[in-house]
Amino acid sequence: MAYILVKKEEQVTTLTFNRPEALNAINTEMLLELENVLDTIATDPNTRVVIVTGAGEKAFIAGADIKEMLPLSPEEAFKFSCYGQHVLQKLTDLPQPVIAAINGYALGGGCELALACDLRIASANAVFSQPEVSLGVIPGFGGTQRLTQLLGIAKAKELILTGKKITADEAYSLGLVHKVVAYGLAQSAAYEWAVNLANLAPFALTQAKQAINYNAQLLLEQGLQAEASYFSACFATADQKEGMESFLAKRKPVFTGK
Ligand code: CAA
Numbered sequence: 001m002a003y004i005l006v007k008k009e010e011q012v013t014t015l016t017f018n019r020p021e022a023l024n025a026i027n028t029e030m031l032l033e034l035e036n037v038l039d040t041i042a043t044d045p046n047t048r049v050v051i052v053t054g055a056g057e058k059a060f061i062a063g064a065d066i067k068e069m070l071p072l073s074p075e076e077a078f079k080f081s082c083y084g085q086h087v088l089q090k091l092t093d094l095p096q097p098v099i100a101a102i103n104g105y106a107l108g109g110g111c112e113l114a115l116a117c118d119l120r121i122a123s124a125n126a127v128f129s130q131p132e133v134s135l136g137v138i139p140g141f142g143g144t145q146r147l148t149q150l151l152g153i154a155k156a157k158e159l160i161l162t163g164k165k166i167t168a169d170e171a172y173s174l175g176l177v178h179k180v181v182a183y184g185l186a187q188s189a190a191y192e193w194a195v196n197l198a199n200l201a202p203f204a205l206t207q208a209k210q211a212i213n214y215n216a217q218l219l220l221e222q223g224l225q226a227e228a229s230y231f232s233a234c235f236a237t238a239d240q241k242e243g244m245e246s247f248l249a250k251r252k253p254v255f256t257g258k
Contacts, residue, residue, distance in 0.1 A: 001036075012198055015053070017060075020058075024054040034091075039090070050099070058105065062105045074232045077232040085142050092213060096202070098117040098118050102126045104127070107130075108139065111143060112143040121190045126168040127168075131163040145223035145224055146220070
């Protein structure tokens with residue numbers, strides 16, 4: 001695989017998003033790889049816990065690939081959003097517990113991917129944000145739904161409407177992450193947690209996560225459809241092109257409301 005490293009140790013499978021030159025930004029190829037590897041893991045009796053993390057110490061995942069999204073039409077953006085949602089839902093639906101070891105920037109689609117996991121451990125340098133409005137779009141990989149389910153409407157609106165960045169400690173006080181550890185230790189802390197979980201009854205863990213997810217899932221399915229529609233509608237605007245072009249050109253965007 002070009003973008004995902006897979007390592008298996010003691011019934012713990014670690015997936016590392018490995019595209020450090022773009023801060024591990026998620027492109028379609030990476031989503032395809034992720035879907036394939038998740039399909040394999042779902043039926044692997046020797047994987048009891050899964051860890052996801054980013055390569056390097058700077059980023060977990062800095063979002064969906066802005067270069068890839070820039071030229072999308074609304075129809076293509078709808079497909080991109082639905083596919084990202086579908087693959088992240090597979091992460092949520094894995095029978096095994098999934099721990100996100102968040103080792104740096106978890107922005108946009110990166111934050112959304114972490115939200116699709118069962119447990120989240122952040123290193124002290126981790127930064128969280130749903131910055132999509134600053135690009136002229138909205139979260140499109142489930143963030144409007146999962147962040148709202150996790151934090152409530154008020155906090156989800158604060159984060160998504162302002163697009164502001166928060167620190168690992170702020171994320172911990174909000175309940176967005178379960179634990180904060182020192183710089184560089186997210187993956188080893190996740191592994192320690194994973195080994196403990198791997199010693200518990202796997203069937204019971206699966207039943208527990210399915211039972212907990214059940215309620216949320218009923219609302220999530222409809223919410224994700226709505227999100228993909230609202231996300232793709234942004235791609236008919238000049239502001240989406242301006243937002244993404246200005247990011248890539250490293251300048252401030254000028255939004256006109258068109
Ligand atoms: N997509 C594509 N490329 C990205 C990227 C992304 N999301 N994030 C970073 N990169 C690239 C940069 O373009 C840059 O590439 P070049 O070296 O070719 O210029 C490289 O990664 C390093 O990034 P910076 O030079 O910007 O590094 P920095 O340290 O100055 O800043 C950062 C780091 C604050 C994370 C900044 O890169 C940033 O703001 N990234 C974008 C974050 C973002 O907006 N994410 C949301 C995307 S939209 C989304 O995810 C929608 C959805 O829900 C599906």
